[in-house]
Amino acid sequence: MEEFPIVSSDDVVRVRQRCRTAAIAAGMSLVEQTKVVTAASELARNTLVYGGGGTAQISQVTNASGRNGVRIMFSDSGPGIPDLDLALRDGWTSGSGLGLGLSGSRRLVDEFDLWTEVGTGTRVTATKWAR
Amino acid sequence: MEEFPIVSSDDVVRVRQRCRTAAIAAGMSLVEQTKVVTAASELARNTLVYGGGGTAQISQVTNASGRNGVRIMFSDSGPGIPDLDLALRDGWTSGSGLGLGLSGSRRLVDEFDLWTEVGTGTRVTATKWAR
Amino acid sequence: MERVPILKLGEVLLVSIQIDLQDQTVLALQEDLADRIVAHGARGVVIDITAVEIVDSFIGRMLSTIASMSRLLDAETVVVGMRPAVAITLVELGLSLGGVRTALDLEKGLQLLAGRLAKP
Amino acid sequence: MERVPILKLGEVLLVSIQIDLQDQTVLALQEDLADRIVAHGARGVVIDITAVEIVDSFIGRMLSTIASMSRLLDAETVVVGMRPAVAITLVELGLSLGGVRTALDLEKGLQLLAGRLAKP
Ligand SMILES: Nc1ncnc2c1ncn2[C@@H]1O[C@H](COP(=O)(O)OP(=O)(O)O)[C@@H](O)[C@H]1O
Numbered sequence: 001m002e003e004f005p006i007v008s009s010d011d012v013v014r015v016r017q018r019c020r021t022a023a024i025a026a027g028m029s030l031v032e033q034t035k036v037v038t039a040a041s042e043l044a045r046n047t048l049v050y051g052g053g054g055t056a057q058i059s060q061v062t063n064a065s066g067r068n069g070v071r072i073m074f075s076d077s078g079p080g081i082p083d084l085d086l087a088l089r090d091g092w093t094s095g096s097g098l099g100l101g102l103s104g105s106r107r108l109v110d111e112f113d114l115w116t117e118v119g120t121g122t123r124v125t126a127t128k129w130a131r
Numbered sequence: 132m133e134e135f136p137i138v139s140s141d142d143v144v145r146v147r148q149r150c151r152t153a154a155i156a157a158g159m160s161l162v163e164q165t166k167v168v169t170a171a172s173e174l175a176r177n178t179l180v181y182g183g184g185g186t187a188q189i190s191q192v193t194n195a196s197g198r199n200g201v202r203i204m205f206s207d208s209g210p211g212i213p214d215l216d217l218a219l220r221d222g223w224t225s226g227s228g229l230g231l232g233l234s235g236s237r238r239l240v241d242e243f244d245l246w247t248e249v250g251t252g253t254r255v256t257a258t259k260w261a262r
Numbered sequence: 263m264e265r266v267p268i269l270k271l272g273e274v275l276l277v278s279i280q281i282d283l284q285d286q287t288v289l290a291l292q293e294d295l296a297d298r299i300v301a302h303g304a305r306g307v308v309i310d311i312t313a314v315e316i317v318d319s320f321i322g323r324m325l326s327t328i329a330s331m332s333r334l335l336d337a338e339t340v341v342v343g344m345r346p347a348v349a350i351t352l353v354e355l356g357l358s359l360g361g362v363r364t365a366l367d368l369e370k371g372l373q374l375l376a377g378r379l380a381k382p
Numbered sequence: 383m384e385r386v387p388i389l390k391l392g393e394v395l396l397v398s399i400q401i402d403l404q405d406q407t408v409l410a411l412q413e414d415l416a417d418r419i420v421a422h423g424a425r426g427v428v429i430d431i432t433a434v435e436i437v438d439s440f441i442g443r444m445l446s447t448i449a450s451m452s453r454l455l456d457a458e459t460v461v462v463g464m465r466p467a468v469a470i471t472l473v474e475l476g477l478s479l480g481g482v483r484t485a486l487d488l489e490k491g492l493q494l495l496a497g498r499l500a501k502p
């Protein structure tokens with residue numbers, strides 16, 4: 001497991017690179033790698049832009065049936081998300097994005113979990129398995 | 132009545148084939164067959180993907196007025212559905228689907244019954260009558 | 263897992279679906295097609311579903327994804343041979359396949375693409 | 383912050399993205415391009431993304447913005463070299479890049495623009 005801070009847009013680039021390395025190590029196909037790295041990029045940017053910065057964790061995981069995968073986790077102590085249903089909707093943004101970061105990255109991975117509390121922060125965990 | 136496990140996406144294909152056989156035996160038109168087989172495909176995939184696997188039952192049924200039909204039942208011991216209204220809405224998905232499986236298959240059949248309990252599982256029963 | 267073969271006819275790739283599609287096969291087909299479009303510089307894709315008995319939301323989404331993805335790679339997709347019963351069922355299911363071009367049969371589909379490829 | 387270089391080939395500006403794009407670099411590129419289109423009276427822009435490993439919604443929006451912006455300045459944009467895996471991922475992400483023209487590679491992209499520039 002690797003952990004590193006997200007405080008600038010350099011860090012978003014670094015998250016992509018580390019996520020790519022982990023995806024290759026998990027034996028993912030090129031398409032699977034591209035999907036999980038793209039999801040990581042979206043979520044890392046949200047941590048930076050909306051969470052006011054935070055932390056990324058990237059780990060290699062193995063499930064009960066021996067499949068390998070990559071788990072990415074992004075946490076921040078930002079404002080949290082008041083209306084989660086809305087935030088997860090395609091095209092909805094409170095800022096100036098396209099509103100595809102959360103909804104789109106959920107589609108790109110196999111498991112997606114979002115915890116948030118207004119005033120406390122947000123934590124998104126996403127897992128993708130190699131086929 | 133036939134019963135078989137749904138533990139892989141092969142089984143979803145088999146459900147379609149068995150459902151087709153039953154629909155033909157019930158004297159359904161080609162359109163009716165196509166509708167019930169499509170519904171079976173959607174529900175079987177949900178059992179696999181969201182229910183974590185389960186069982187399919189396919190039976191031929193006859194009603195009081197002598198009409199023949201097919202009844203399909205899918206049960207799993209998965210997580211259940213916390214908000215059924217939401218799950219039955221067109222376009223709503225907790226995963227990466229199109230959110231048309233439940234709402235769409237309900238439209239494709241004549242009778243549709245969904246029982247679910249969080250932590251216990253889900254059982255969907257659908258019946259289509261030959262005209 | 264079975265794989266759906268992809269044939270090359272000049273600048274067009276032809277996919278004729280002859281098996282009962284499993285979800286993994288669907289995903290593999292999308293990836294194979296993207297690779298082949300780029301490898302051959304294909305300008306058109308014809309997906310022949312004459313033999314396909316049902317199109318559920320997963321397969322329907324595949325058709326939309328292939329159409330959008332090939333457009334990004336500068337190829338146009340035409341779906342041919344949809345059975346009437348499949349079309350009726352798709353509508354009732356709630357899938358309109360908005361961005362997907364269709365033609366009656368393989369011949370009409372190839373004609374449609376030829377018209378486009380003639381343009382620079 | 384790194385900047386993406388913009389080359390001039392006659393009436394066409396060529397942008398070849400060779401680095402892992404940071405958001406600020408993306409914003410700077412949009413501004414630089416607008417300036418250069420006007421300064422050179424360029425009629426076409428080719429953005430070569432052959433080396434780009436992922437296009438997320440921020441980079442995808444840049445491609446759309448550049449296409450729209452250059453159209454307003456009377457230049458046409460073509461994006462070339464999109465990798466197959468990137469195309470599939472973009473579609474799943476939900477981005478269709480509606481107004482963006484694409485071509486297989488630099489050569490095809492330049493041909494496409496040449497066809498347009500030949501017209502009065
Ligand atoms: N880490 C976060 N902290 C607070 N709000 C967030 C966070 N991530 C996402 N959001 C909220 O969810 C909305 C939707 O996010 P997203 O789908 O990524 O779209 P976009 O990034 O284009 O705004 C954001 O506009 C923001 O309001």
Ligand SMILES: Nc1ncnc2c1ncn2[C@@H]1O[C@H](COP(=O)(O)OP(=O)(O)O)[C@@H](O)[C@H]1O
Nearest residue numbers: 177181182218224225228229230231232233253
């Ligand atoms: N057997 C099941 N067990 C648990 N949840 C289910 C089950 N079937 C459906 N669901 C829930 O209902 C939602 C909607 O299902 P559906 O309409 O089939 O759309 P989709 O399959 O595209 O997600 C699913 O996303 C899932 O959250």
